[in-house]
Amino acid sequence: MTASPTVAKRYIEQRDKGFWIEGTRVSLDSVVYAFLNGESPESIAQNFPLLSLEQIYGAIAFYLANRKLIDVYLKEGEKEFEKLQQSLGEKNPSLYEKLKAALMQKQSKT
Structure with a gap:
């Protein structure tokens, strides 16, 4: 029997009028601003050791998929x-x- 594929995961949650990395106290803003300043996901991971590389890529993907909404929010x-x-x-x-x-x-x- 082969392993079934992973169902889509949530990386971002909305709390208190803000966006946060799911299950953490790290704001989406922090990751997005670092990304927009040209930092690589690996560099962002070094600056936010509580986050996994998967979470950072998930946050960036969320931003890119919802760019208009998040740009207004920022x-x-x-x-x-x-x-x-x-x-x-x-x-x-x-x-x-x-x-x-x-x-x-x-x-x-x-």
Whole structure:
């Protein structure tokens, strides 16, 4: 008797208005941004040791199959992040400037 083929697996789940790698606390955003920045699945696996290579390929396949939806989702997340940055800048300008300077310093090293 031969082994039966594997039935399609779910690699992504939607929770709390976000997309996550199934059964983990790793967001789909993390994998997609790394992929869009040119990282290979193997490199992403090194940066996220909790994920298997299969999960990473599954996440990338999900993104590619649902690109329009996920791109809109990512843009909405970026807008929300910008709002939070602006709010922090208004509430605590000195902390905001320190964080901004640290980020610029980090970016200049790469």
